[in-house]
Amino acid sequence: MSQPSGNRYAVLLCAEDSEYVKKKYGGYFGVFVKYLSEEGDSWDVYHVATGELPTEEEIKMYDGFVITGSCNDAHGDDPWICRLMEFLQRLDSLKKKVLGICFGHQVLCRALGGKVGRAKLGWDIGVTNINLSPSSTKLFSSLQIPTVLSVIECHRDEVLEAPPEAEILAWSGQTGIEICKYREHMMGIQGHPEYTKDILLSIIERLLQRNFIVESYADEVRANVEKLEPDREEWKKLCTNFLKGKLW
Known part of the structure; x- marks a missing residue:
């Protein structure tokens, strides 16, 4: 039997949980734990x-941090x-592992x-094909993942210039900029590897209700989601190996 790794992580939750996600997954925290925990x-x-952030003492307890998506603008x-940005600069100075997802990637x-x-x-909403750069395929060579990966996307902001x-x-x-690596300890992913298709479909309904998108676009996205499958297992390998320090 393998020995427990003993790694401890903190999810920096930047979103409000929808009723659907709370009921089915125990909130977005539950989504991430179910997806990434080993x-x-x-x-x-x-x-x-x-307003919650780890204290200086609490930072020491963690092997890594995951920043979630959000309805807020990362450029706000x-x-x-x-x-949060000051906190992330502090984590950078301490060389802590940080994985940013969507808003988390941007901020x-x-x-x-x-x-x-x-x-x-x-x-950009739906299941999208992501092209890995030649350098990333070398970095991820131990994972033996394809050079094109599909992922669920749901965003209207993006990183315009990498750090x-x-x-x-x-x-x-x-x-x-779909994936961005900063030195050896920080990585951002624009897509949502942790999302299931049912989560995305529930978000589409919320966006429609709030008039963020129109019905014709929602229909187009639903058709896309019905036809395509995200490579969730490949993304899981990438994310967990990064957090464990096994990628590079």
């Missing part, structure tokens, strides 16, 4: 948007976003000196 790991959550100056890149804003081509010293590892037809 035997022996332990996970905690900090509700960043309501809400007080909690500004505090991480912004904290490290990149530029974030509205996506040039507008909303200095960052390396762009993947792009798609709509988004220029």
Whole structure:
């Protein structure tokens, strides 16, 4: 029997849980734990948007941090976003492992000196093919993953310029910076590896109700989601190996 790894992680939750996700998955924290947790790991959550962040003493307890998506704009100056960026700069100085997802990817890149804003081509919702760069296929060679991976996307902002010293590892037809690596300890992913298709479909309904998208676009996205499958297991390998320090 394998020995428990004993790794401890914190989810920096930047989103409000929808009723659907709360009922089915125990909130987005439950989604991430179910997706990324391996035997022996332990996970905690900090509700960043309501002011919770780990203290200096608590930072020491964790092997890595995961920043979630959010309905907020990563290019906004809400007080909690500004505090989060300062916190991420602190994690950088401590060389802590940080994985940013969607909003988390954007706010991480912004904290490290990149530029974030509205996506040039507008909303990107559905299952999208991501192209890995030649350098990333070398970095990920131990995982034996394909050079094209499909992932669920749901965003209307993007990283416009990567931080200095960052390396762009993947792009798609709509988004220029899909995966970004900063030194050895930080990585951002624009897509949502953790999402299931039913989560995305519930979000589409919420976006429709709030008039963020129109019915014709929602129909187009639903058809896309019905036809295509995200490579969830491949993304899981990538994310868990990064958090465990096994990628590079």
